[in-house]
Amino acid sequence: MIFIGFGFLMTFLKRYGFSSVGLNLLLAAFALQWGLIMQGLWHLEDGKIKVSIFKMINADFSTATVLISFGAVLGKTSPVQLLIMTILEITIFGINEHLVAEILGANDVGASMIIHAFGAYFGLAVARMLYRPALRNSHENDGSVYHSDLFAMIGTVFLWMFWPSFNSAIAESGTDQLMAVTNTYFSLAACVLSAYAVSSLVEHKGKLDMVHIQNATLAGGVAVGTCADMDIGPFGAMIIGFVAGIISTLGFKFLTPILASNLGIQDTCGVHNLHGMPGILGGIAGIVAVALGKKNGSAAMQGAALASSLGFALVGGTITGLIMKLPFWGQPPDQNCFDDSIYWEIVLSHTWLMWHTVLYYIERDHLETHIKYLICK
Numbered sequence: 001m002i003f004i005g006f007g008f009l010m011t012f013l014k015r016y017g018f019s020s021v022g023l024n025l026l027l028a029a030f031a032l033q034w035g036l037i038m039q040g041l042w043h044l045e046d047g048k049i050k051v052s053i054f055k056m057i058n059a060d061f062s063t064a065t066v067l068i069s070f071g072a073v074l075g076k077t078s079p080v081q082l083l084i085m086t087i088l089e090i091t092i093f094g095i096n097e098h099l100v101a102e103i104l105g106a107n108d109v110g111a112s113m114i115i116h117a118f119g120a121y122f123g124l125a126v127a128r129m130l131y132r133p134a135l136r137n138s139h140e141n142d143g144s145v146y147h148s149d150l151f152a153m154i155g156t157v158f159l160w161m162f163w164p165s166f167n168s169a170i171a172e173s174g175t176d177q178l179m180a181v182t183n184t185y186f187s188l189a190a191c192v193l194s195a196y197a198v199s200s201l202v203e204h205k206g207k208l209d210m211v212h213i214q215n216a217t218l219a220g221g222v223a224v225g226t227c228a229d230m231d232i233g234p235f236g237a238m239i240i241g242f243v244a245g246i247i248s249t250l251g252f253k254f255l256t257p258i259l260a261s262n263l264g265i266q267d268t269c270g271v272h273n274l275h276g277m278p279g280i281l282g283g284i285a286g287i288v289a290v291a292l293g294k295k296n297g298s299a300a301m302q303g304a305a306l307a308s309s310l311g312f313a314l315v316g317g318t319i320t321g322l323i324m325k326l327p328f329w330g331q332p333p334d335q336n337c338f339d340d341s342i343y344w345e346i347v348l349s350h351t352w353l354m355w356h357t358v359l360y361y362i363e364r365d366h367l368e369t370h371i372k373y374l375i376c377k
Helices: 005-009 017-043 053-071 078-104 112-129 148-168 175-202 209-223 235-261 272-291 298-325 350-364 365-377
Strands: none
Touching: 005 017, 005 053, 005 148, 005 350, 017 053, 017 078, 017 175, 053 078, 053 209, 053 272, 078 175, 112 209, 112 272, 112 298, 148 175, 175 209, 209 235, 209 272, 209 298, 235 272, 235 350
């Protein structure tokens, strides 16, 4: 999920595929190690950090927060900036995770609050601090083409298939783990149906938008995370997933442009719609489930855990964004955003260059201009 799911999900940008997959690999490899250290410091045994499968899974979880935030600033940051963000975010994540799990004693087995909501709003705060006025009216490379959207669907399907294992990874073996798997499965299935339905409703002539299908179909896995191991029943899980698909799709259609134009938050991958709002929905579902006695715990502590995750994310993301904004981290200039060539060696054949130019003219101009261009060639 970390290396293929997140990596390929971000390849939708037409000229940023190398960076989407390549930088995802770099950040994940670094974050796994740093996450193991940061979380290990809270659970020292004889003054040492002991390595176990459980602790490595938790390090994997901390890595997911970084990759979620990476989606919010995709295409507008340098590799050095992203490594700085990784160091700071995982450090802050470790503090919040310890507070939520150990001090507040909240239930969040699938981490709707401590991973998804935290990672999304941390990334949005960073994106706000790195706001670029020159990109207010978008950028010519900030978009997809047919094959880049197809690559992104690889990430979507991979994440969708393995999300039940993600939500059940640290659940108690036996009934709780089985419940986490089945609840996640039903939530994801219901989410797909609502995402397709709403996408068709809000798009021109009832067509589907690939952005919605790539992202909103996963929102059910995010939203059911907090109460995945709770006895909410298949119907309860399906309600959560169904609602998550609706709010995520509507977010991509209507909310993302508002955030960009009115609040100066340029959210490249729409992490607010896939992780932010569904993460909050998951936190609220967890509060209700605990209040109804579906799991031992305190509804007040569940609410405090959600507030803590959002608070640490917004404050930590703001501070991190200010540090990343310093001029010596090699931030790419506006004209080179969303372009692999600034950081990668790009070797293209003459034929590929010609047809890429042809496709560009097809997208930009009318068919008549395209035909004239082909005759000239």
